[in-house]
Amino acid sequence: MLPPSRRNRQVDLTEVYAYPGGARRWVRANMVSSVDGAATADGKSEGISGEADKRIFGVLRALADVILVGANTVRTEQYRPAKVREQYQAARKAAGQAPTAAIAVVSGRLDLDWSLPLFTEPAVPTIVLTSESAPDDRVQAATAVGVEVIAAGPDEVDLALAVDRLAERGLGRILCEGGPHLLGQLAAAERLDELCLAVSPQLLGGDSMRILAGPELTGGLPLILHTLLTEDGFLFSRYLIGTLSSAKKGESDGGEG
Template structure:
């Protein structure tokens, strides 16, 4: 059974829209229109959806997070998110990447999940070309130490050079190793760490306005604390894991909880696919 959602839906693998529209009621596998309707998923939704999906220097960057969580709050099982995901969740994962200029990810997530370069998808080729985007989003890895395996495909064979967001105090030998591997190092902090506000600004300075982060929890916590997150796409998995797995966002708690508003909600096979945006 589906759930009515506000705002546009998500494009499915056949180019149709999954669920979407202010009056849409359907499962996450339903086709509710053309791929162009997925533009509303590009930002704040509603009447602003088209504007938000076509980011520009005037509009400024829009940072979206895409995460999955079990019923008891686990963002991972055995260190990976795949065991708590599903096919519809992966379709949304691919769609959000298809709309993004850049995917921001933490170094530990790169290590744990075996990150690979984003691939070009035929379903989004025309849309990306019309929006002035490259064939696939760049991957931007946030790392203070730059302790990464630069022989991985993420660095050796991306469609676009992988970006490394780091601080000004990063070890010069690691910067040199990254650049030798073909990565582009972007300084976004005065010390060893990365300042989320400066990171968002630095990516926008490179012409990357449609920002997507896939975590991990530590990085998402930092983005939330810095108040740079505009939207959260959260899949709630109908699973219980117990244990001590991380939540979707980690780090120190906020003095005052940040309130987001529900923009859309879809369901398939017990999985809930929600989209929240800043109020």
């Protein structure tokens, strides 16, 4: 139970969601779902999001080196380049970060429209993570507009390798924005360190995806609640993945308990 004295406390979201200091690589996912677990409403996340959720979304982007996203989410949510926000510039510079997070799209088929601003107009070049068997003509079309194409895995993207490739480039503060199939694979590849989950105060029914899709995680993945915030009936949780000792480490490294 949250004590009443804490309920109206204003929080500095950049402090609450600070990446743990000293981690060479930290993968955080940010997802929203309805109370009954729907990750989409009418095929998109817009209908389950809200004002405070969007604010946290912006803060998480401002803290990240790179935003990892599945190609279906890029296509469905019509992804654009991340915005350069003036208010975060000093902190990003001090942390040795580019003016904004790069977007890294995971795609095997590369069936993407390379003329979109996401690929042609980003402040920081967009990355595409694909496999060594990606179609050559599509790789060429992507590189021609300035996209950095990284192969990670022979036939499909090996998520563990993909994350390591980003970290090797100095992009270790990784924010995964879904979708459920990408997130399911990240968790299965043991490359997920943290889940930020917004629970929207509504029931949707139906049979839309949950926040993770794909193969079952054998034995399940334990989560430790690190932070819980609320606004407008939404619950914003920050879970660490792993054992209690890793949760304690996260607490001492950054953020609030």
